[in-house]
Amino acid sequence: MQRNLHRKRFFRGIITIMSLHLLRTSPLIACAVFAAPLLFAVACAGAASGDDFSADAPFVNSAVERSPVSNLALPALPDGTTAIPAPAGTDCDLAILNWAGFDGAASYSFDDGQPSHVAHWPELKATGVPMTFYLTPNMHTTSSDAAVAAWKDALSAGCELGNHTLRHDHYSAYTADTANADVADCATYIQTTLGGSASCSFAYPYGETNWKNNFGGRFLFARTINSGTVKPLDSTDPLGLPVFFVDAGQTHSAFNAALDKSASEKSWVIFLFHSLLPTDSNWYAGVQASDVTASIGHAKRGGNIWVDTVETVGSYWLAQKTLSAVVPTGNADAKTWTWTLPAGYPSGKYLRVTVSGGTLSQSGVDISWNPRGFYEVSLDNGSLSWRK
Numbered sequence: 001m002q003r004n005l006h007r008k009r010f011f012r013g014i015i016t017i018m019s020l021h022l023l024r025t026s027p028l029i030a031c032a033v034f035a036a037p038l039l040f041a042v043a044c045a046g047a048a049s050g051d052d053f054s055a056d057a058p059f060v061n062s063a064v065e066r067s068p069v070s071n072l073a074l075p076a077l078p079d080g081t082t083a084i085p086a087p088a089g090t091d092c093d094l095a096i097l098n099w100a101g102f103d104g105a106a107s108y109s110f111d112d113g114q115p116s117h118v119a120h121w122p123e124l125k126a127t128g129v130p131m132t133f134y135l136t137p138n139m140h141t142t143s144s145d146a147a148v149a150a151w152k153d154a155l156s157a158g159c160e161l162g163n164h165t166l167r168h169d170h171y172s173a174y175t176a177d178t179a180n181a182d183v184a185d186c187a188t189y190i191q192t193t194l195g196g197s198a199s200c201s202f203a204y205p206y207g208e209t210n211w212k213n214n215f216g217g218r219f220l221f222a223r224t225i226n227s228g229t230v231k232p233l234d235s236t237d238p239l240g241l242p243v244f245f246v247d248a249g250q251t252h253s254a255f256n257a258a259l260d261k262s263a264s265e266k267s268w269v270i271f272l273f274h275s276l277l278p279t280d281s282n283w284y285a286g287v288q289a290s291d292v293t294a295s296i297g298h299a300k301r302g303g304n305i306w307v308d309t310v311e312t313v314g315s316y317w318l319a320q321k322t323l324s325a326v327v328p329t330g331n332a333d334a335k336t337w338t339w340t341l342p343a344g345y346p347s348g349k350y351l352r353v354t355v356s357g358g359t360l361s362q363s364g365v366d367i368s369w370n371p372r373g374f375y376e377v378s379l380d381n382g383s384l385s386w387r388k
């Protein structure tokens with residue numbers, strides 16, 4: 001949760017001392033030196049926020065189009081296109097689409113089950129985008145009536161309620177038994193009090209990854225506080241997922257830049273938010289809730305960034321790796337892939353694939369082409385067939 005700010009403060013201190021020195025020795029130069037970048041910064045900030053807000057605003061609360069088969073969001077069609085025709089070739093050439101057919105992916109995660117998340121839940125919900133809330137039931141008001149109502153509503157809106165331990169103490173404060181119990185008790189709260197499913201994702205309190213020793217196979221994914229992104233088929237440890245760590249006062253400009261980067265480098269960015277402003281409970285690293293929703297509008301506007309929970313995007317990434325490693329049986333006229341999902345893998349998930357031509361089927365039923373450019377393969381089925 002906390003990050004060491006000493007280095008930042010050190011540099012800020014150096015700059016302040018240099019400023020005071022320059023001001024005392026040459027006030028005129030000091031004015032010119034400090035006024036120019038200030039004016040430039042003000043001009044840039046004005047231009048950036050004005051442009052971004054006006055262009056992205058209509059998309060913040062617009063509906064997210066979803067596939068009726070997988071319920072996953074649909075990527076935008078290329079400009080001027082109303083449908084992508086089904087493949088008409090004769091070969092197979094099975095290809096699994098990265099990030100469900102989007103250029104990049106983003107997950108919005110919020111830690112600690114904070115009162116400001118509860119207070120701003122209606123604005124977050126209105127975006128129509130599933131998010132991940134890592135809950136810590138024993139922290140303050142996480143379990144208040146208002147909080148319970150908000151988390152239940154978040155579940156029914158498709159959000160993920162992840163495990164952030166019951167008490168969020170430093171790992172060194174626990175024994176092996178009490179650490180195991182803290183993880184299990186958080187899971188019980190999510191399932192029993194909130195009616196959620198057994199969450200397959202965890203966020204390390206204070207970023208302390210020793211908790212990995214206490215998972216007992218419970219989790220598929222665990223989110224760190226380390227900087228980075230995930231790429232398709234890469235070797236990132238699913239129990240060591242990196243983040244975009246949001247610092248106090250950051251705005252949509254920074255989040256939009258990270259989203260654009262994820263689209264250009266074809267990666268998955270996981271935002272780690274703490275407090276949402278305005279609030280009288282700014283526990284840590286508060287940012288304006290309107291900056292969060294503005295960045296969601298930005299992601300939706302381009303139609304090329306997949307925004308979904310850590311569980312959903314992570315499950316897609318893992319399944320792509322699983323199916324990519326399968327060597328099909330059969331010949332040039334007919335092939336079959338079979339796979340086994342990792343233990344604890346959530347049910348009801350799909351992969352999006354293309355072929356050069358022919359017909360794909362599962363359990364004898366042909367799969368329909370989605371005019372956004374893919375076939376959707378049920379992962380629960382465990383088998384996929386192709387014929388010329």
Ligand SMILES: [Zn+2]
Pocket residue numbers: 001111112164168204205206
């Ligand atoms: Zn935390």
